[in-house]
Amino acid sequence: MLKIKDLKAEINGKEILKGLNFEVKSGEVHAIMGPNGSGKSTLASVLSGREEYEVTGGEVEFSGKDLLDLSPEDRAGEGVFLAFQYPVEIPGVSNINFIKTAVNEVREYKGLPVLETKEFVTLLKEKQKLVGLSGKLANRSVNEGFSGGEKKRNEIFQMAMLNPKLGILDETDSGLDIDALRVVATGVNELKSEDNAFVVITHYQRLLDYIVPDFVHVLYDGKIVKSGTKELALELEEKGYDWIIEEYKK
Amino acid sequence: MATLALTNTERFLINQEGQDFSHEAKTFIKIRELAIKNLKKLEFPTPKLEAWKYTNLREVAKQEFRPQSAINLVGSRLKSYLIPNLDAYILVFVNGFFVPELSEVKEDKDGDFIVTNLNKAKSKFIKLVEPHLGFLTRDKDQFFGNLNAAFSQDGAFVYVKSGKQLDKPVHVINLVDGDLVVAYPRNLIVAENNAEANVIVSYETLETKSALSNAVNEAFVAEGAHITIDKIQNENSNTFHIGGDFAQQDKNSTFTLNTIPVNGKLIRNNVTVDIDGEGSTANLFGAVCLNGDVHVDNQTLVNHSKPNCDSNELYKCVVNDNSSSIFNGKIYVNKIAQKTNAFQSNANILLSDDAKAFSKPQLEIYADDVKCSHGCTIGQFDDEALFYLRTRGIKESTAKKVLLDAFIGEVLDNLKIDTVRAHVEALIARNFISKK
Numbered sequence: 164m165l166k167i168k169d170l171k172a173e174i175n176g177k178e179i180l181k182g183l184n185f186e187v188k189s190g191e192v193h194a195i196m197g198p199n200g201s202g203k204s205t206l207a208s209v210l211s212g213r214e215e216y217e218v219t220g221g222e223v224e225f226s227g228k229d230l231l232d233l234s235p236e237d238r239a240g241e242g243v244f245l246a247f248q249y250p251v252e253i254p255g256v257s258n259i260n261f262i263k264t265a266v267n268e269v270r271e272y273k274g275l276p277v278l279e280t281k282e283f284v285t286l287l288k289e290k291q292k293l294v295g296l297s298g299k300l301a302n303r304s305v306n307e308g309f310s311g312g313e314k315k316r317n318e319i320f321q322m323a324m325l326n327p328k329l330g331i332l333d334e335t336d337s338g339l340d341i342d343a344l345r346v347v348a349t350g351v352n353e354l355k356s357e358d359n360a361f362v363v364i365t366h367y368q369r370l371l372d373y374i375v376p377d378f379v380h381v382l383y384d385g386k387i388v389k390s391g392t393k394e395l396a397l398e399l400e401e402k403g404y405d406w407i408i409e410e411y412k413k
Numbered sequence: 414m415a416t417l418a419l420t421n422t423e424r425f426l427i428n429q430e431g432q433d434f435s436h437e438a439k440t441f442i443k444i445r446e447l448a449i450k451n452l453k454k455l456e457f458p459t460p461k462l463e464a465w466k467y468t469n470l471r472e473v474a475k476q477e478f479r480p481q482s483a484i485n486l487v488g489s490r491l492k493s494y495l496i497p498n499l500d501a502y503i504l505v506f507v508n509g510f511f512v513p514e515l516s517e518v519k520e521d522k523d524g525d526f527i528v529t530n531l532n533k534a535k536s537k538f539i540k541l542v543e544p545h546l547g548f549l550t551r552d553k554d555q556f557f558g559n560l561n562a563a564f565s566q567d568g569a570f571v572y573v574k575s576g577k578q579l580d581k582p583v584h585v586i587n588l589v590d591g592d593l594v595v596a597y598p599r600n601l602i603v604a605e606n607n608a609e610a611n612v613i614v615s616y617e618t619l620e621t622k623s624a625l626s627n628a629v630n631e632a633f634v635a636e637g638a639h640i641t642i643d644k645i646q647n648e649n650s651n652t653f654h655i656g657g658d659f660a661q662q663d664k665n666s667t668f669t670l671n672t673i674p675v676n677g678k679l680i681r682n683n684v685t686v687d688i689d690g691e692g693s694t695a696n697l698f699g700a701v702c703l704n705g706d707v708h709v710d711n712q713t714l715v716n717h718s719k720p721n722c723d724s725n726e727l728y729k730c731v732v733n734d735n736s737s738s739i740f741n742g743k744i745y746v747n748k749i750a751q752k753t754n755a756f757q758s759n760a761n762i763l764l765s766d767d768a769k770a771f772s773k774p775q776l777e778i779y780a781d782d783v784k785c786s787h788g789c790t791i792g793q794f795d796d797e798a799l800f801y802l803r804t805r806g807i808k809e810s811t812a813k814k815v816l817l818d819a820f821i822g823e824v825l826d827n828l829k830i831d832t833v834r835a836h837v838e839a840l841i842a843r844n845f846i847s848k849k
Contacts, residue, residue, distance in 0.1 A: 211804050239806030251801040255819025260801070264815065269806035304819075321805060 164189050164226060164360055165329055166199050170190065171220035171385075172209045179205040181385030182221065187329065190357045194371055194396060195364045197382035198404045204248060205362045206382070207333040211245035212238050216311040224329065239265075240272030242328030242359075246318035246335050253305040259287070262324050263306050269325055292349040312343035319350040330354070330361045336370035348373030368400035421474040422556075423458035426598065428479045429564050429595070441535055444547040446823035449560035451553040459555050467739045467771050468681055468710040473653050478595035478625045480564065481508050486588065486619065491515050494586050494617045499832040501584040502528045508589060509566045511595040525577035526610075527570065531601055541572050545603055545633050549659035554621060555683065557655045561597050561629040568599035568629075573608035575635075582611040584831060589626055589652055590619035599629045604638035606663075611641045612834055616656075618649035628656040634666040636690060641668075643833055644682075647675040652703065654680045664690030664719075671827055672699040672728075675711045675840045684713040688722045688750075699728035700824040700837070702817075702844040703736035703768075710739040717750040720780075726757040729824045731817055732768035733847055741773040744787070748779035757787040762794065762820060765847065817845050 165187040172180040179202045187193055197203050209216050210223065212235035223230040225241060233241065253261070266286075267277045280288070291298065294316045306314050316334050322330050330351070338343055351361060351374050363374055370394065372380075379395040380387045381404070388411040389395070399407075419427070426449070451817060457474050458465040486507050495503070502519055505512040511530040518529040527538060534542050550558040569585040587598045604610045616626055626648060634640045637791055646654055654677050660668045674680045686695045715724045730738040740759040761770035774787035794816060802812035821841060828834040 213800060234809070235800060236806050236808050236812075239804055245804050247801065247804075251797045253795075253798045253801070253816070253819065255822050256815055261805070261815070264811065265802075265805035265807050268808060268811060272806060325806065341451035 166224040169221035192376045194376035194379045201382045202385045227352045242329035246332045248334040250314040259301040294320045311338040368396045448559040451559045481594045496836045501582045509598045511567045527572040531568040531570045531584040543681035565597040565599035571602045575605040578609035585612045589624045592622045595625040602632040607637040609639045613643045615645040624652045626654040630658045632660040634662045636663045639667045643671045648677045657683045662693045665692040669696040680709045691734035695724040697726040698827045702841045704844045705848040707736045717746040717767040719755045720751045723754040730761045733764040737769035739771045743775040751782045753783040755785040759789040761791040
């Protein structure tokens with residue numbers, strides 16, 4: 164589904180990703196871990212098409228297409244979804260109109276007809292329930308005045324509504340208490356299928372108790388320096404990152 | 414040999430001669446005479462005057478604008494100037510002259526309210542008109558306020574008796590037709606104690622290669638009364654519009670003015686609100702969305718003359734192409750106007766490199782126990798919000814529209830009549846798109 168080869172990217176002339184290789188297949192859940200400043204969020208930004216980052220080398224193939232060639236909206240149309248680490252507040256745009264516009268624009272991209280109001284409402288209610296997002300939040304402005312937990316739930320809710328092939332969760336666990344974490348994880352687990360995949364970017368092992376990854380990768384200095392199974396996450400939790408960094412530097 | 418050149422003012426006045434107002438009551442003729450006297454002492458405004466710094470009327474001064482009586486307007490053509498699904502008393506004026514056959518006048522049988530043309534009211538309801546007409550435009554320094562006072566042919570007269578309200582809003586449609594025409598529409602709105610009136614005033618064009626609309630709205634808001642004016646300026650790109658909106662408020666009253674300039678060549682609005690009674694609220698809102706070469710200059714003055722009053726002012730502007738928007742808002746707080754709450758804000762979004770926005774918020778405060786704030790912003794899109802929307806599959810063009818709708822929506826929320834809001838939204842949406 165997703166093949167990243169030798170990806171290099173910089174921001175303001177500073178190279179952050181330095182030849183990253185990574186592959187995700189349908190039905191898989193990958194966790195990307197690593198110390199601060201290793202390039203985790205840069206990877207999420209590059210995959211979602213943030214313009215401040217300049218890709219200087221390598222390629223990213225998504226479902227047979229050159230992902231780097233697509234605008235952010237077309238990437239979403241193709242089925243890439245990024246759950247933001249810091250969801251943006253948009254005053255004056257109601258959450259419900261926002262998600263309705265998004266759902267229908269993605270459908271249009273896929274050549275599907277616009278959802279009838281009734282179908283939309285059914286879908287909306289189902290997905291709100293899935294992530295425990297109260298109906299009140301739907302009528303508020305996008306993320307405006309939402310608590311940290313509500314914002315993250317709203318991200319997962321949007322993901323559920325758009326039903327992407329690849330969901331990238333950028334530090335979705337940061338700032339969440341254990342209950343919110345559980346709700347977010349339940350949402351992801353419910354959405355998981357043979358046809359989609361998730362990349363969970365996290366600093367801590369905690370989230371991986373709830374979203375169990377098939378593979379765990381350690382990102383350091385702009386590269387994946389170690390890959391393993393979920394046991395690797397536990398080892399990192401216990402021993403920290405230093406031993407891997409030492410190993411890498413040798 | 415000395416040449417006796419006419420000044421711009423003299424030349425302009427000569428072109429306005431020949432209108433016969435002798436049928437009017439003496440009291441109204443006096444208003445005109447005083448205005449002409451004032452005008453003769455005034456220089457035609459130039460950018461040398463601080464109030465006209467960003468708006469140059471050279472082209473207005475140069476052209477030989479003359480009043481012209483109404484040209485035939487048929488009902489079928491009127492349709493395109495109506496607000497869809499709005500149930501209102503419609504009053505139609507062409508070049509400032511009343512068109513009775515396309516208008517619905519109403520004198521309520523219990524005398525609760527009157528909706529008619531001002532000329533009619535000047536003879537039939539002289540006691541209701543006389544204490545108000547021209548009262549707020551007597552400022553001898555305002556060139557265009559005096560001009561309208563001197564030469565206005567007609568306008569709407571809306572009167573609501575104490576404790577009463579209109580049974581539906583009034584929509585005054587002002588049309589301009591013909592070349593080198595000047596129109597002087599003048600509306601007078603009077604709400605007695607605890608009365609309520611909603612008036613929509615729209616300015617549109619039938620056909621013209623060059624025209625000047627010099628419009629005035631005068632509103633008297635008595636104790637406990639509410640007046641709302643929604644002003645929609647949608648004339649063609651050959652029309653200059655210089656308007657004045659004046660309101661005087663007594664105790665515990667509310668006055669709301671929603672100004673929506675949509676199109677024209679050059680639009681200037683002078684808004685003056687005198688809050689002259691305790692416990693009153695003045696709301697001035699502006700949604701200025703422009704493209705092409707449109708130039709809009711909004712000048713507002715809120716006079717807090719009495720204690721315990723609020724004023725809320727919010728002007729939001731989105732300028733595209735070569736258009737320009739000027740906001741110059743002044744809040745004046747008299748030394749006895751303690752406990753004044755005055756809030757003023759002007760936010761601008763520039764959509765192109767050539768669009769311009771000027772903002773000059775001013776506070777002049779002589780009382781010591783007040784809450785006053787003012788602020789302005791000039792910027793572009795919120796890139797983070799734009800990116801966020803795009804990552805959800807929303808096309809860049811749609812995302813921008815969503816953000817602009819939200820930006821301007823904060824102002825449009827003050828349009829309380831749904832059909833008016835829908836109409837305005839449709840007009841404005843066109844201006845988000847470049848004309849180029």
